Amino acid sequence: MPRYLLSVWFDEHYDEPDLDAPDVQRQMARTAELTAEMERAGAWVFVAGLRSPSSATVVRAAGGDVSMTDGPYAETKEQMGGLWVIEAADLDAALDWAAKASTACERPIEVRPTG
Amino acid sequence: MPDLADIFRREAGRCTATLIRVLGDIELAEDAVAEAFAIAAEQWPTQGVPPNPGGWITTTARNRAIDRLRRESTRTDRHLAALRLEADDMEPNPELDDLDGFVDVVADDQLRLVFLCCHPALAADAQVALTLRLLGGLDTPEIARAFLVPEPTVAQRIVRAKRKLRDNHAPYSVPRAAELPDRLHAVLAAIYLIYTEGHTATTGDSLTRVDLSREAIRLGRVLTELMPDEPEAVGLLALMLLTEARRPARTATDGSMVRLADQDRTRWDRMLITEGHTLVRACLRRNHPGPFQIQAAIAAVHADAATAAATDWSQIVALYDQLYAMRPNAVIALNRAVAIGELRGAAAGLDALDSLDVTLLEDYQPYHAARADLLARAGRRDATIAAYDRAIELTANPTERRFLEQQRKTAADPT
Numbered sequence: 001m002p003r004y005l006l007s008v009w010f011d012e013h014y015d016e017p018d019l020d021a022p023d024v025q026r027q028m029a030r031t032a033e034l035t036a037e038m039e040r041a042g043a044w045v046f047v048a049g050l051r052s053p054s055s056a057t058v059v060r061a062a063g064g065d066v067s068m069t070d071g072p073y074a075e076t077k078e079q080m081g082g083l084w085v086i087e088a089a090d091l092d093a094a095l096d097w098a099a100k101a102s103t104a105c106e107r108p109i110e111v112r113p114t115g
Numbered sequence: 116m117p118d119l120a121d122i123f124r125r126e127a128g129r130c131t132a133t134l135i136r137v138l139g140d141i142e143l144a145e146d147a148v149a150e151a152f153a154i155a156a157e158q159w160p161t162q163g164v165p166p167n168p169g170g171w172i173t174t175t176a177r178n179r180a181i182d183r184l185r186r187e188s189t190r191t192d193r194h195l196a197a198l199r200l201e202a203d204d205m206e207p208n209p210e211l212d213d214l215d216g217f218v219d220v221v222a223d224d225q226l227r228l229v230f231l232c233c234h235p236a237l238a239a240d241a242q243v244a245l246t247l248r249l250l251g252g253l254d255t256p257e258i259a260r261a262f263l264v265p266e267p268t269v270a271q272r273i274v275r276a277k278r279k280l281r282d283n284h285a286p287y288s289v290p291r292a293a294e295l296p297d298r299l300h301a302v303l304a305a306i307y308l309i310y311t312e313g314h315t316a317t318t319g320d321s322l323t324r325v326d327l328s329r330e331a332i333r334l335g336r337v338l339t340e341l342m343p344d345e346p347e348a349v350g351l352l353a354l355m356l357l358t359e360a361r362r363p364a365r366t367a368t369d370g371s372m373v374r375l376a377d378q379d380r381t382r383w384d385r386m387l388i389t390e391g392h393t394l395v396r397a398c399l400r401r402n403h404p405g406p407f408q409i410q411a412a413i414a415a416v417h418a419d420a421a422t423a424a425a426t427d428w429s430q431i432v433a434l435y436d437q438l439y440a441m442r443p444n445a446v447i448a449l450n451r452a453v454a455i456g457e458l459r460g461a462a463a464g465l466d467a468l469d470s471l472d473v474t475l476l477e478d479y480q481p482y483h484a485a486r487a488d489l490l491a492r493a494g495r496r497d498a499t500i501a502a503y504d505r506a507i508e509l510t511a512n513p514t515e516r517r518f519l520e521q522q523r524k525t526a527a528d529p530t
Binding site for chain 1: 234235236280282283284285286290294
């Protein structure tokens with residue numbers, strides 16, 4: 001069955017979320033419900049919320065040298081904040097899950113097929 | 116020996132639609148159909164055209180695809196595809212028959228292909244390009260002219276769209292009822308472009324390409340049956356029928372083009388007009404106006420006039436105002452300017468034209484032809500000739516060119 005990455009995008013700068021904020025609590029609860037629904041439907045493969053972009057390190061290997069730089073790969077306002085990997089029969093089924101995911105976490109979702 | 120290109124135009128969409136279902140891959144289907152047409156080009160001139168050319172192409176394309184997949188089945192997925200081909204005897208996919216009420220429509224490969232080409236995961240311009248290519252059987256230069264964009268842009272759009280549909284495992288099916296409304300609009304736009312391509316073919320020695328227009332009308336009818344409560348689908352069908360009704364009067368016996376104002380209105384198809392009017396009235400009653408319904412209403416006003424002079428131009432200008440408010444694009448503005456020229460005179464029409472952003476219209480033949488006509492009526496001989504020259508330069512349709520050359524001659528030497 002085809003696999004798709006559903007990535008959750010933040011279009012404003014974000015750091016560690018305030019877990020006590022009502023918005024965040026609501027989004028987390030709905031996201032957990034959706035993940036459970038995916039599991040029941042046999043669509044779920046993997047899910048993760050990501051720590052803030054400032055926690056990222058970029059590693060580059062070139063000509064035997066490995067360099068490391070602090071921060072996310074792309075210094076853009078938009079950053080990935082979480083992801084699901086799902087199995088779906090086809091694109092339309094994946095887009096249905098993405099619509100539910102976007103509703104649950106109140107963020108845009110990018111749908112990309114895996115190879 | 117009928118023209119193979121004509122047969123290709125008529126059959127390519129149908130054959131490709133079926134082959135995509137059978138092969139499960141757009142690229143393979145296109146290649147197979149192209150290969151079958153190449154074989155036809157070799158065999159038919161000596162052996163004659165088979166009684167059912169489309170069926171022959173589809174079967175030949177299928178057999179060639181199986182041969183090729185067997186030869187190249189080093190990759191597992193291709194091998195599986197070859198196995199599937201042998202099992203699938205071109206019967207409709209049984210799982211699609213579960214869609215209650217849509218069985219007749221789902222059985223139609225071409226409709227399935229329309230929804231695939233107009234998938235919301237594709238940008239609108241890619242949807243239309245892909246529909247014209249796969250369903251309309253048009254090549255890239257023809258599509259580029261219909262879009263007013265460069266050929267490489269269209270070629271890239273088509274390649275990317277096909278790749279995206281394949282990589283994403285886009286389904287080859289008619290969307291479920293709940294998704295249909297959202298997916299309809301792009302489908303309507305694509306069908307209308309197919310219709311207009313058939314109405315004035317961009318190339319070929321005949322002014323109109325009847326089969327393509329008929330195909331668009333047929334798809335329009337299927338859509339209104341599928342979605343009887345969608346006024347824009349009804350509006351599109353009405354627009355196509357009312358435009359089609361004028362077809363017999365659009366060309367003279369010698370094949371030359373006749374303008375709307377000069378057409379013998381007794382040759383208009385009254386049955387199509389009656390059907391179109393009925394649909395327009397049904398739309399008005401629903402009172403959810405949209406671009407296709409308004410364009411249908413404009414065509415209905417033309418159809419109502421017994422003579423060109425009796426046309427209610429004030430109503431047409433009002434409808435174009437409403438249309439432009441919904442869709443502020445250059446081509447609608449051009450048509451509105453022409454209507455103003457009819458209502459308030461050539462000078463007013465030219466003023467309206469000159470207020471447009473011409474960068475988008477500079478390479479658009481109808482803009483220069485309309486401008487030439489207004490200039491001629493305003494008595495500006497040299498400017499008229501220059502505008503006709505530009506229009507003639509831009510047309511790829513020989514019938515249209517002859518008409519424009521005749522107009523230019525009349526303008527240059529009014530005696």
